Amino acid sequence: MKILKIILDLSMLFIIFSILFLFSLKEEEELIPDSNYVIKITEWDFKHSKESIYKELNKISKENDISIYKVSYSDGKNETKKYIYPINSKEKDLTETFNSKKNKLMNFEEVLKKDVRGNYFVKEKNIDNTNIQNSLLKLGIKSDIIKISPQILFISLIADNGLLFPILSLFIIYILYFLTKVCSNFKEIAIKKLNGYSNGNIIFEDFHKKILYYISFFAIFIFATILYLNLLEHNSQITLFIKREVILYCLYLLIIIIISIISYFLVIKIDIPSLIKGQKPYKQLRIISTFTKCILLLVFSIIYIGNYTHLKELSLINESKKIWNQMDDYYTVDIAPIFYKEEEKKILQKKFHNLIIYSEKTNNTLLIRNNNVYNPSNTYSNVENSKVLFINKNFIDFYGKLDQDFSIKTDASQIEIILPVNSMSKRKNIELDVNDWIKFQQDGTNINQNSHFISKENDYKIYSFDTRTMKKYSYIYSPVILVIEGNDLGDDFYYTSVSQGSYLFKNYDSTIDNIKKFGLENYVSSVTSFKDKVNSDYKEIKIKYLILLLAQILNIVTISITILFDIKQYFDQNKKLLLIKKIHGYSILHSNITYILLQSLLIIFVGISCYFYFKNIIFIYIMLIFILFQFVLQILYIYILEKNYTKLIKEI
Numbered sequence: 001m002k003i004l005k006i007i008l009d010l011s012m013l014f015i016i017f018s019i020l021f022l023f024s025l026k027e028e029e030e031l032i033p034d035s036n037y038v039i040k041i042t043e044w045d046f047k048h049s050k051e052s053i054y055k056e057l058n059k060i061s062k063e064n065d066i067s068i069y070k071v072s073y074s075d076g077k078n079e080t081k082k083y084i085y086p087i088n089s090k091e092k093d094l095t096e097t098f099n100s101k102k103n104k105l106m107n108f109e110e111v112l113k114k115d116v117r118g119n120y121f122v123k124e125k126n127i128d129n130t131n132i133q134n135s136l137l138k139l140g141i142k143s144d145i146i147k148i149s150p151q152i153l154f155i156s157l158i159a160d161n162g163l164l165f166p167i168l169s170l171f172i173i174y175i176l177y178f179l180t181k182v183c184s185n186f187k188e189i190a191i192k193k194l195n196g197y198s199n200g201n202i203i204f205e206d207f208h209k210k211i212l213y214y215i216s217f218f219a220i221f222i223f224a225t226i227l228y229l230n231l232l233e234h235n236s237q238i239t240l241f242i243k244r245e246v247i248l249y250c251l252y253l254l255i256i257i258i259i260s261i262i263s264y265f266l267v268i269k270i271d272i273p274s275l276i277k278g279q280k281p282y283k284q285l286r287i288i289s290t291f292t293k294c295i296l297l298l299v300f301s302i303i304y305i306g307n308y309t310h311l312k313e314l315s316l317i318n319e320s321k322k323i324w325n326q327m328d329d330y331y332t333v334d335i336a337p338i339f340y341k342e343e344e345k346k347i348l349q350k351k352f353h354n355l356i357i358y359s360e361k362t363n364n365t366l367l368i369r370n371n372n373v374y375n376p377s378n379t380y381s382n383v384e385n386s387k388v389l390f391i392n393k394n395f396i397d398f399y400g401k402l403d404q405d406f407s408i409k410t411d412a413s414q415i416e417i418i419l420p421v422n423s424m425s426k427r428k429n430i431e432l433d434v435n436d437w438i439k440f441q442q443d444g445t446n447i448n449q450n451s452h453f454i455s456k457e458n459d460y461k462i463y464s465f466d467t468r469t470m471k472k473y474s475y476i477y478s479p480v481i482l483v484i485e486g487n488d489l490g491d492d493f494y495y496t497s498v499s500q501g502s503y504l505f506k507n508y509d510s511t512i513d514n515i516k517k518f519g520l521e522n523y524v525s526s527v528t529s530f531k532d533k534v535n536s537d538y539k540e541i542k543i544k545y546l547i548l549l550l551a552q553i554l555n556i557v558t559i560s561i562t563i564l565f566d567i568k569q570y571f572d573q574n575k576k577l578l579l580i581k582k583i584h585g586y587s588i589l590h591s592n593i594t595y596i597l598l599q600s601l602l603i604i605f606v607g608i609s610c611y612f613y614f615k616n617i618i619f620i621y622i623m624l625i626f627i628l629f630q631f632v633l634q635i636l637y638i639y640i641l642e643k644n645y646t647k648l649i650k651e652i
Helices: 002-030 050-063 091-097 129-137 150-160 164-183 186-194 199-203 207-231 238-268 272-277 282-319 342-363 393-402 421-441 491-499 508-517 530-573 575-583 593-614 618-642 645-651
Strands: 037-044 068-075 080-087 103-105 118-122 141-147 330-335 366-370 388-391 414-419 450-455 461-463 475-477 480-483 503-506 524-529
Touching: 002 150, 002 164, 002 207, 002 238, 050 068, 050 080, 050 129, 129 141, 150 164, 164 238, 164 282, 164 530, 186 199, 199 238, 207 238, 282 530, 282 593, 282 618, 330 491, 330 508, 330 530, 342 491, 342 503, 342 508, 366 393, 388 393, 414 421, 421 450, 421 480, 491 503, 503 508, 508 524, 524 530, 530 575, 530 618, 593 618
Parallel strands: 080 103, 388 480, 414 450
Antiparallel strands: 037 118, 037 141, 068 080, 068 118, 330 503, 330 524, 366 388, 366 503, 414 480, 461 475
16 A cells, blocks of 8 residues: 555656646746736837837836836747847846747837837736826727746646646546545544544644655655756746746645545544444445446547547648658748738738739749648539638649559649549539639739649549647548649738748748848748647647547556455455355356446446436447446455455454
8 A cells, every 4th residue: 555655656756747737837928937928919000110119118017116028039040049038037037937948038129120019929928008008008008917827837838738637547546545544444534533532633643754755755756856957957937847846736735635534434433332443424425436337438438539530630730741751842821810901901911912923933932731621522602601612733743642543733823723534513503603702812903814624534642741639649531722833822821821821932042032131030930840839739639649648548557456346345344244155056147137237237327327418329339348347346455355254254
């Protein structure tokens, strides 16, 4: 039992460290560590200079005695750097918070090259929102001030990474551990009560030794944490990390103490004669074990569905590896998430359109846009919501080298539309709809490009190159294909396509140069390697899969312990009756058939409830497997318990 307790404590400490480490990485990547507010500057009327705006921010920070940090990002070829401009900051914050290799402090001249719009973080806990917003409004700046909640971010991190389930399983094992420990000491507790021990004395006996154990355990863990963080060169926030670790550890201890006290309360309320006779609160214990088993079965089913989804995603990425593995030097351009006025947006759209025209001619930029975001059906309805693929000639040449079966002859003087075999019955409707869509996209321009429809004789599939939607990393089977070049449509199509990551730009340095050439450096938040994005997603999905796999294993272990715990209580509660049946020649199955059937019916009830709620037949199969697993476990454990009948006869 002591070894089990040490394993439980070590497992919980490891999970605490893992969660905090992930949280610190996420916080450092997306926020300023330990920040409490973010000032989001969304609109700027350009009537006041950047110098006057930053002077006003400096004035605001001094008047309110706060530090403000402007954050912007820039993608290098191998990593993303976070650029920080501190306003009225303390020297201590600069040295402790921003000494990571991924952070770079900007001076005044450097920040003037960045867009004023964006995120500004504040560490102080109390700020005058109205005063700050009104001061900025005088300079033609609209802003939103949002309170940052580390607790919500922390909980969402646990949920997003599937860490909730291992934590839940471990705490259930703790509950069963303490219940088993208390139940095995019934007579000892009775003797202590006879000798005048109060309930408090029984519960908190050797409390100082337990506290010393946990403090020593945690001290060793803190030392290991400091050593590990220094080896990883992740020591910029080590004080904050340990502070949070202490808070989490205290919360963990509080939960353990509550579980321990509750388990003792089941015993100390029983009268002394019953305790001496070993009469346990079987009803309460079996209700706890039954309820726990139902919860665990439900949790296992949810984990299984989640992990099955991750397994399918990993399979899709592996299946398409021969495609995305060839994308060593292709990048997507991410437009900064800033609100633009209509006039500014039109200018921006024109600049991105010019970027596309130039990049297609000089840099073999690929267009591969789909409608996956709308979850299109196989039946054609319209261009925007159906299984339609937009590509350019560069993509046809590129993809033809990867897939020998893919070949389309194009004519640059017109827009080519390829229709699959399964669309022949709707050909006229499709032609009308596509032509209307083309005219709409050309509205307000001098473009007058003709369209030409081609019918494909065989089915075909094309890799979607999608890394953003629910259908990412999949193939699209026999879509309607529109071959669109840079001069075919109006500005909006190309701007939207860039923002959706549908254009893949070749060569990092050339892409950066072209962005600067068309004056877009302040409107682009990052340039991301397509292959790195796929690899990053693969690693992230694999980690989530492994975490959920661990959760499944822990869950099965916990369910096994719960089943064994329930069998033990059932056996102890009915041992005299079972002995009589054994003497009269009843088999194990015959003696315990009612108990086995009731426990199996309970699992069936959980399975059917899950099936009707989630509408997934897999829950029925999972529950059938668990019924078989439980039956084997019940028969084996009852058989082992029956070996002690000699001792039982002496007790009777």
